Amino acid sequence: MKISVWLFLIMGLGPLGCVHDPNEKGMEILPDMIHSVAYEAYSENPLTPDKKTMMLPVKGTVARGHMPYMYLKTPEDAIRSGIELVNSTQVNEKTLARGQSQYETYCLVCHGVTGQGDGPLIPKMPNPPSYTSKTFLTYPDGRIFNAITVGFGDMESYANQINEQDRWYIVNYIRTLQKKKVP
Numbered sequence: 148m149k150i151s152v153w154l155f156l157i158m159g160l161g162p163l164g165c166v167h168d169p170n171e172k173g174m175e176i177l178p179d180m181i182h183s184v185a186y187e188a189y190s191e192n193p194l195t196p197d198k199k200t201m202m203l204p205v206k207g208t209v210a211r212g213h214m215p216y217m218y219l220k221t222p223e224d225a226i227r228s229g230i231e232l233v234n235s236t237q238v239n240e241k242t243l244a245r246g247q248s249q250y251e252t253y254c255l256v257c258h259g260v261t262g263q264g265d266g267p268l269i270p271k272m273p274n275p276p277s278y279t280s281k282t283f284l285t286y287p288d289g290r291i292f293n294a295i296t297v298g299f300g301d302m303e304s305y306a307n308q309i310n311e312q313d314r315w316y317i318v319n320y321i322r323t324l325q326k327k328k329v330p
């Protein structure tokens with residue numbers, strides 16, 4: 148047979164061998180691994196000491212990326228956070244731009260474009276303090292970070308929406324707003 152005929156047969160009939168019904172599971176080589184006897188997350192479990200399938204973390208351990216936060220939403224802890232928490236982020240064009248976009252997404256509605264406490268949600272929300280008020284200017288970075296993390300008074304926590312690094316970037320951005328407004 149001529150080579151072109153062979154080529155025609157290979158190219159033409161080859162794909163037929165690959166036709167596969169996507170709804171068909173195919174051959175199971177190790178069925179025990181495919182159909183493992185897993186327990187449902189909330190089902191009773193005869194193998195664990197407390198008979199629960201979802202086990203609690205071992206005492207004294209911390210899940211990766213879930214360091215416990217040491218401050219509560221109290222005025223005392225707000226002060227303590229200001230003394231103890233250290234801002235170790237770098238301030239540069241890129242991180243400030245990130246801080247600004249996060250601020251404008253989450254804080255502007257109440258605190259306003261320039262941080263004067265005059266955002267579009269006011270007066271539906273109680274008036275937040277101006278970032279350039281005498282008291283606010285004395286707040287260390289840690290206290291502002293803490294307010295975002297656990298909230299303060301009428302303000303709620305933003306820890307679930309804003310990650311730790313972005314919270315510090317917001318703090319840095321608030322500093323630039325304060326500098327703009329201070330006479």
Ligand code: HEC
Binds near residue numbers: 256258276290302
């Ligand atoms: C829904 C409105 C609202 C939003 C959104 C909001 N705040 Fe506030 N914020 C307030 C109010 C109201 C207060 C005053 C709370 C009080 O004194 O009871 C406040 C207070 C604060 C304080 C002062 C805390 C202290 O220790 O005195 C800081 C800092 C602050 N906000 C930062 C932020 C930042 C940063 C964001 C964005 C991540 C944000 N806020 C988002 C309403 C808001």
